[in-house]
Amino acid sequence: MMENxxxxxxxxxxxxxxxxxxxxDIGTSPLYTLSTIFTGGLAPVPLNPENILGILSLIFWSLMIVVSFKYVVFIMRADxxxxxxxxxxxxxxxxxxxxNSKQRNTIMLLGIFGAALFYGDGVITPAISVLSAVEGLQVASPALHNYIIPVTIAVLFGLFMFQRRGTASVGALFGPVMLIWFxxxxSLGVINILSEVSVMNALNxxxxxxxxxxxxxxxxxxxxxxxxxxxxxxxxxxxMGHFGRRPVQLAWFILVLPALLLNYFGQGALLIHTPKAIENPFYLLAPNWALYPLIMLATVATVIASQAVISGAFSITRQAMQLGYAPRMSTQQTSEQEYGQIYLPGINWALFIAVVALVIGFHSxxxxxxxxxxxVTGTMAITxxxxxxxxxxxxxxxxxxGGLLIAALLSVDLAFFSANIIKIEEGGWFPLAFASGVFLLMTTWKRGRQLLRDRMQQNALTLVPFIAAIQPDSVTRVAGSAIFLTANPNDVPHALLHNLKHNKVLHEHVVILxxxxxxxxxxANEERLEFEALSNNFYRVIINFGFKDEPDIPKAIAMTHQFGLILDPMETSYFLGRETLIPKTGTAMPLWREKLFVTMYRNASSAVTFFNIPPNCVVEMGTQVVL
Structure with a gap:
């Protein structure tokens, strides 16, 4: 597929x-990078020509080492x-x-924390991008200063409201708009560089x-x-998976990298020539007549940048769900053609609330x-x-x-990370706190699911001897097929035991799924099913899904016809266990984490929706489990 x-x-x-x-995201960084370096932080860099050249040199080589070499050339090979x-x-x-190695557990926790940090990035990016674009209003007219926060929140509200409609309808516009942006x-960079060509010395x-x-x-x-x-x-x-490695690399080296460098150096040239422009070096690159069009273009560009980050949060959440690090959540497809275009209402509005809180709390x-x-730097180091x-x-x-290369790259990551650790008191605590909360939820869910499996398995019966013990005249068999979902295909599902106990019947065909x-x-479709015919018309089926596959059980189970088992959808019932969890002290998890897991478990989306099972074909059998 990728070759095509x-x-x-x-x-x-x-x-x-x-x-x-x-x-x-990276394309809208020129809106705020230089102004932050020279006016923000604990110790703003003194504004003089030598410092400007020094900062531009650091930006140039950071783009070359971190983005061009590490990510575009090296990391993208690790697909x-x-x-x-x-x-x-x-x-x-x-x-x-x-x-079962300690190294694996350590790496797993590290990777989960890196994913959690991604959410921290996903909260700040829309806030800083849209806010920096709207701040152009103050440059155009100081009297508009009081409108910056309300306009920013209005733009963000429209952005997050739009998520449920998906990006399919306007996706074709994103590329051309960003082409105009870059x-x-x-262009703005070149015009200003020509007035102060000495700025190019920063390449050294x-x-x-x-x-x-x-x-x-x-x-x-x-x-x-x-x-x-x-x-x-x-x-x-x-x-990378959406476009392939080569298109992403081509766009970076031919357009994005040159445009970013020209703009940063143009801002540097402006600051050398007119130090007062530090008020907003990006917007002051433009002539007065172009200011309002530039504000509109920048706002659209930052909305597109935010859209990409929000969509990334949706994608990583779905991957986490399917890899077992997050509970099932309501997921809506927003495109009939692209499975990657999804909408998660819970994640969307949680991000919106956090983003608005950032805008109101930080003001600029x-x-x-x-x-x-x-x-960002924490995720880079973990990568x-x-x-x-x-x-x-x-x-x-x-x-x-391998060690020398990774050590060199990691030293750059840790240098950036260490410099940002200093900013915790100024506001850096927010993404860390946000990421820590996500990390706690993900690890609690992972550990809780393992604890639940252990409890369920303690009293479970082994499947094959159970089937062998069933005598033809000991239980009534009724027409049709029954599919019992279970986490362990080697044990008897609790739903099957409850069905036998209360209904005292078995279907003609019984599938342990x-x-x-x-x-x-x-x-691949040829690797989707693992099928085994057991005695007494019992069948053991394992369906394999990848973390980006759509988990559609009815579609997958229909493939059993190739093994000789034909299941009529109209005569097939799905039996699911519905556990009521009871927390208990003195177990592998603290009581407060058990209660957190129970809350997450109760609010998880139904397996019926997640696996695309027709609701009118489902029978749920309840049981209590003491954790």
């Missing part, structure tokens, strides 16, 4: 589409059957570690090195602002810049660690080759 996507005739259209989905992102990378790394970035890394040596403390803190120029790098990897993009960076496992276990690199979520994105 990367056919030479399709690369250009895919690269254009990637502009709107992949590069929105999970064409899919990228930290959850896909985690699944890939875990495949090659011993299931063209505008480049010595300017960055000299800046760090001459002002080590200010330089260290400045890295917390420089990292704003590379936010969105993780998105390149996460969205410069203040938000102080909170931005910790989540490097997971990549080391991939290059060692899968690519077969030696300790020296288990769903297996694999650590790969998609499962």
């Amino acid at each position: 996507m990367q056919h030479p005739k399709k690369i250009a259209p895919l690269a254009l589409a990637a502009l709107g989905v992949v590069y929105g 999970n059957r064409g899919e990228g992102g930290i959850m896909a990378l985690l699944a890939l790394a875990l495949q090659h570690l011993d299931k 063209g505008t970035l480049a 890394p010595l300017h960055g090195i000299r800046f760090l040596i001459n002002s080590p403390w200010i330089g260290f803190l400045a890295l917390g602002g420089v990292v704003l120029a590379v936010t969105g790098a993780e998105t390149l990897y996460a969205d 993009s410069s203040n938000l810049g102080s909170a931005y960076g910790i989540a 490097s660690i997971l990549a080391f496992i991939v290059v060692r276990k899968i690519w077969g690199w030696g300790w020296i080759k 288990s769903v297996n979520m694999l650590d790969i994105p998609y499962v």
Whole structure:
């Protein structure tokens, strides 16, 4: 599939589409990066020509090392059957570690925390992007200052309201709009560079090195602002599966990277020539007549950037659900053609509330810049660690080759992360707190599900001896088929025992069905089913889904006809167990976490909806389980 996507005739259209989905976040960074470095933070960088050249040099080499080399060239090779992102990378790394090893558990927790940090990024990106765009109103007219927050919230409300309608209807516009945006970035940059050509000296890394040596403390803190120029790098990897590696790489090197560099250097040239422009160096690049059109274009660009991050949060949540790190949630398809376009109402409005709280609490993009960076750099560092496992276990690199490369990349990540740790008191606590909350929920769900499985298995009967013990004249068999869903295909489902106890019948055909979520994105149809015919017209079926497959049980179970079992949908009933959980002290989890798990379990979306089972064909059998 990925090879077809990367056919030479399709690369250009895919690269254009990637502009709107992949590069929105990093593409809107010029709106606030330089102003944050020189006006925000604990120790704003003094504004003088040498410091401007030093900062531009750091931005240039950060874009080259972190984005161009680490992500676009190196990390994008670590794909999970064409899919990228930290959850896909985690699944890939875990495949090659011993299931019960401490190393595997440590890596799993690290990967989950990296995914949780992604949500922290997903909260700040819409807030800082849209707010920085709307702040152009103050540049156009200081009298409009009081309208910045209300307009920002109105734009954000419209953005989050739109999510339920999906991106399919306007997706075709995203690429062309971002093409205009990057063209505008480049044009504004070139115009201002021509007035101060000396700014191009910042390409020399010595300017960055000299800046760090001459002002080590200010330089260290400045890295917390420089990292704003590379936010969105993780998105390149996460969205690789939508477009393929080559279109994303092509768009970066041919258009996005040159446009970003030209704009940053144009802002630097403006600041050297007119230091007062630090008030808002991005908007002051433009002539007065172009200011309002630029504000409108920037607002649209930031909405597109936010759209991509929100959609990424939806995608990573679904991956987490199907890999067993999150409870089932209401999921709506927003496109008949693209399975990747989904809408999760709960996640959407939780993000909206957090984003609005950030806008109201921080008031300006410069203040938000102080909170931005910790989540991004934390995710980057964890990605490097997971990549080391991939290059060692899968690519077969030696300790020296793999270790030296990852150590070099990790040292850059940790330098940025350390600089952002200083910003915790200024607002960096918010994404960390948000991520910690998500991490707590994900690990509680994972541990709680394991505890529930253990409790269910304690009193379970082994399936094969149970079937053998059934005498033909001991139980009434009725026409039709019954499918019993169970987590363990080797044990008798509790729903089956309850059905026998209360109804005292068995159907003519009994299917013991288990769903297996694999650590790969998609499962081929020929590998979808594992089928075993048992005695007494019992059948054991395991359905395999990838973490990006649509888990449709009726569609998958229809494939049993190839094994000789034909199930008439009109005469087939699905039996599900519905457990009522009772928390208990003195178990593997603290009581408060057990209660949290019970709350999550009660509010999880029904398996009927999640697996696309027709509701009128379902029978639920309840049971109590003491944790």
